[in-house]
Amino acid sequence: MRKTLGLAVAFSVLGGCATGVVDPSFTAGPGVSTERDAQGNQFVTSIEVNAQGVTASPGDLAPCVLQNVTNSSVTLTGTSAAFISPFTGAVYRATGSESVGGGQALQYVSETEDEAIATGVADYQVTSMGMPVDKHLRYTLAVKSDGSGTQYHFGNLEQAQKNAGSAQNIGFAKLSAWSGSQPEAARAAMVRVADNISSCLSQR
Numbered sequence: 001m002r003k004t005l006g007l008a009v010a011f012s013v014l015g016g017c018a019t020g021v022v023d024p025s026f027t028a029g030p031g032v033s034t035e036r037d038a039q040g041n042q043f044v045t046s047i048e049v050n051a052q053g054v055t056a057s058p059g060d061l062a063p064c065v066l067q068n069v070t071n072s073s074v075t076l077t078g079t080s081a082a083f084i085s086p087f088t089g090a091v092y093r094a095t096g097s098e099s100v101g102g103g104q105a106l107q108y109v110s111e112t113e114d115e116a117i118a119t120g121v122a123d124y125q126v127t128s129m130g131m132p133v134d135k136h137l138r139y140t141l142a143v144k145s146d147g148s149g150t151q152y153h154f155g156n157l158e159q160a161q162k163n164a165g166s167a168q169n170i171g172f173a174k175l176s177a178w179s180g181s182q183p184e185a186a187r188a189a190m191v192r193v194a195d196n197i198s199s200c201l202s203q204r
Contacts, residue, residue, distance in 0.1 A: 127182070133161060
């Protein structure tokens with residue numbers, strides 16, 4: 001029974017392409033942009049966060065981005081293969097792990113030092129069938145600071161489940177807007193990144 005439940009949880013949260021009910025209160029929320037594919041699946045394409053009154057002095061933006069955006073490689077775990085015994089008919093599953101991504105976080109800083117682009121990975125957690133499920137969120141962040149505040153644009157959004165248990169881990173896929181995938185938890189992770197950068201800028 002435990003293995004069956006684990007498999008159900010894995011399938012319920014792994015699928016980034018499953019068509020399902022989309023919560024309009026999320027998709028209509030401030031800074032949320034979505035799009036549909038040819039099959040009608042809706043995905044989150046970008047999240048924007050505005051920090052009014054938070055500005056970056058020359059030389060401050062890049063260090064604060066580097067301090068709060070990490071682009072480390074992540075390990076995804078799940079079943080890599082299944083074998084059937086010719087003697088007993090029993091199914092044996094081999095669990096495998098794969099290291100994905102990683103690299104330099106800061107990609108670009110403008111000559112005026114008021115704009116920066118970075119790639120990063122953040123962790124967040126959703127709940128499926130009453131059980132916590134840990135996920136990775138991969139993103140590209142563009143930050144622009146002017147006299148009125150600082151704007152954060154998170155794009156190229158992809159999510160992956162850390163451990164798929166007895167199911168195959170499909171790796172990173174587009175961030176679904178389907179309510180069952182709980183995109184609000186991913187958005188909260190992005191807001192935390194933006195808030196941490198803003199806090200850094202305010203303290204410099």
